[in-house]
Amino acid sequence: MKIVVLGAGAVGLTVAAKLSRVADVHAVARTRHADAVRKRGFLMTGIWGEGTCRFSCSEDLPDAWRDADYYIVAAKSTGTEAICRQFADVIGGREVVSLQNGIGNEEIIARFTDRVIGGMIITGFEWRGDASVHVSVEAAPVKLGRFPSGTDAAVEDLAALMRKAGIRAEATGSIRTDIWSKTLYNCALNPLGAVMNVPYGALTNPHAWTIVTMIVREACRVAEAEAVSLPWETPEAYLEYLRTEQLPATAAHHSSMLQDLALGRKTEIDFLNGAVTALAQKHGIEAPYNTCIVELIRFRERL
CATH class of the missing domain: 3.40.50.720 (NAD(P)-binding Rossmann-like Domain)
Incomplete structure (x- = not known):
């Protein structure tokens, strides 16, 4: 081979x-x-x-x-x-x-x-x-x-x-489902960990978790509009899985986006939260939290 x-x-x-x-x-x-x-x-x-x-x-x-x-x-x-x-x-x-x-x-x-x-x-x-x-x-x-x-x-x-x-x-x-499932994880943690300069485990802080929750809810609405069948029936079900299963396994991990910003490289934000916001606009869905995190990362990219 x-x-x-x-x-x-x-x-x-x-x-x-x-x-x-x-x-x-x-x-x-x-x-x-x-x-x-x-x-x-x-x-x-x-x-x-x-x-x-x-x-x-x-x-x-x-x-x-x-x-x-x-x-x-x-x-x-x-x-x-x-x-x-x-x-x-x-x-x-x-x-x-x-x-x-x-x-x-x-x-x-x-x-x-x-x-x-x-x-x-x-x-x-x-x-x-x-x-x-x-x-x-x-x-x-x-x-x-x-x-x-x-x-x-x-x-x-x-x-x-x-x-x-x-x-x-x-x-x-059903690889499209799996790609979207990973994208939920990345949208929730990757840019916020980069902006806050913390490992993923720190994002369980109630103030950060509020932002994570809203990012996930918006992304789930966009996935539904795109006819993507996620493994979780509700955003809250995914958030519970993220909190109890995914975050403990990756609590010490630092965002790849944080590494990119530290090295002065362009991030993947346009393929993560940026893709969510673009599809939200296509379907007429409000996505203010994803839009905000995209703008924050783009700001950091240009420092």
Whole structure:
């Protein structure tokens, strides 16, 4: 099995490292990370295991890897279209998998191939240096499904390969639901944790939780308008799941958006709360809390 990871940052390099134990893997990454992988290997710590992993990695895509079985896009959502354009002649008609945050990535990829596999990964990956990542938390198994719905042999085979590599993974026939479910989690915690500069566990403070509650209620109304069937019957049912199940598992995690702001990088806000507000406008739904958090993050991006 040949797998290429495109836009490999912390998530992509770590997934590549795990998969390299059971498949031939090449990762396309930034030069400093690719150089580090070539020189001394990829360093992984945390709950996915400890050690050094060696696999093919460069800042480009060698000809030998232009016939991979799967191309996994693991870039920030802000880079999805650029990556698809860069490798359009390679990914056309191929199995392309999104392991990214937010709403809209699969729709972008679908403009370049008719073989889109949606993915949901809700795990904490934190940089510890060039080509060095600490896996801090895991709230659920990776979910994979044919986008926008259904499953097939290609999906099942990739999920099985991930499990063989030691990654908890499941095939699903309703990946759009899973993507929206993760987006609820990210919309609720990611930008607020960034603005407040606190780990997720601190957001159970009653004042922060009031904001979390309103963000979730608005997002659930938008999901309903989009005909997305969420696993929870009410926003309150999801909020209880978030408080009792997801937050305890990720309480020590710092927002990826906080890391982006600290490094002066553009965040994924337009694919999270920004996507919720855009869809809210489409359906004539009021979403003031999501709108406010979007504007706060955009303000921080421009400091």
